[in-house]
Amino acid sequence: MEPHALPKIVLASSSPRRVDLLTQYLDDIFGEAIVAFAIDPADLDETPLQGETPLAHVQRLANAKAQLVAQRHVGADTVVIAGDTTVDVAGAIFGKPVDDAEARSMLQQLSGRTHHVHTALAVIRGERMAHVVDSAAVTMTHITEEQLNWYLATGEHADKAGAYALQGQGGALVEKVVGSLTTVIGLPLDALAEALSACGCGWKIGQ
Numbered sequence: 001m002e003p004h005a006l007p008k009i010v011l012a013s014s015s016p017r018r019v020d021l022l023t024q025y026l027d028d029i030f031g032e033a034i035v036a037f038a039i040d041p042a043d044l045d046e047t048p049l050q051g052e053t054p055l056a057h058v059q060r061l062a063n064a065k066a067q068l069v070a071q072r073h074v075g076a077d078t079v080v081i082a083g084d085t086t087v088d089v090a091g092a093i094f095g096k097p098v099d100d101a102e103a104r105s106m107l108q109q110l111s112g113r114t115h116h117v118h119t120a121l122a123v124i125r126g127e128r129m130a131h132v133v134d135s136a137a138v139t140m141t142h143i144t145e146e147q148l149n150w151y152l153a154t155g156e157h158a159d160k161a162g163a164y165a166l167q168g169q170g171g172a173l174v175e176k177v178v179g180s181l182t183t184v185i186g187l188p189l190d191a192l193a194e195a196l197s198a199c200g201c202g203w204k205i206g207q
Contacts, residue, residue, distance in 0.1 A: 009037035011037055011038070062082050079199065087106075135179060138166070
């Protein structure tokens with residue numbers, strides 16, 4: 001398929017991790033073809049609702065982001081991709097820390113235990129909308145005070161759900177992941193393929 005035959009693709013996120021993963025996904029499908037996509041973050045209030053579960057939270061936000069951005073990119077052959085990721089610690093939502101003190105508290109609570117990461121995706125193409133959520137289990141090492149101080153000093157935690165980045169230096173704090181690494185990073189590629197297919201984008205690797 002030639003690049004000009006593609007629908008307009010809009011990623012409703014400015015996350016460098018999601019940008020990189022979507023670029024990787026499209027490159028894997030279309031090979032050396034240059035596939036550009038627009039980046040238009042929704043910038044919604046991501047505060048959990050009272051009593052909202054982690055799964056309901058990510059699904060609500062992914063859907064809201066996709067719907068908001070789709071209103072700005074009207075077109076029958078425009079594909080809007082939105083996602084939201086949260087860290088689930090025994091039912092408690094760990095979002096992005098507001099400061100270093102909250103990041104320290106989050107990492108202390110994650111230390112030596114297993115939590116779940118949920119990433120919800122919403123894809124809109126014309127009148128079609130598909131929703132999918134994928135989860136992974138992440139076991140952290142026993143984080144020493146020295147490691148904690150080192151990691152906080154990197155600044156990497158600042159805009160990350162759960163105050164760590166698996167794909168960055170935060171990977172040193174992770175002992176094991178059961179599930180897709182791309183789910184933890186923020187754009188599960190298998191789930192993305194499922195959602196795109198449901199919206200009529202039946203793209204195949206190497207086509």
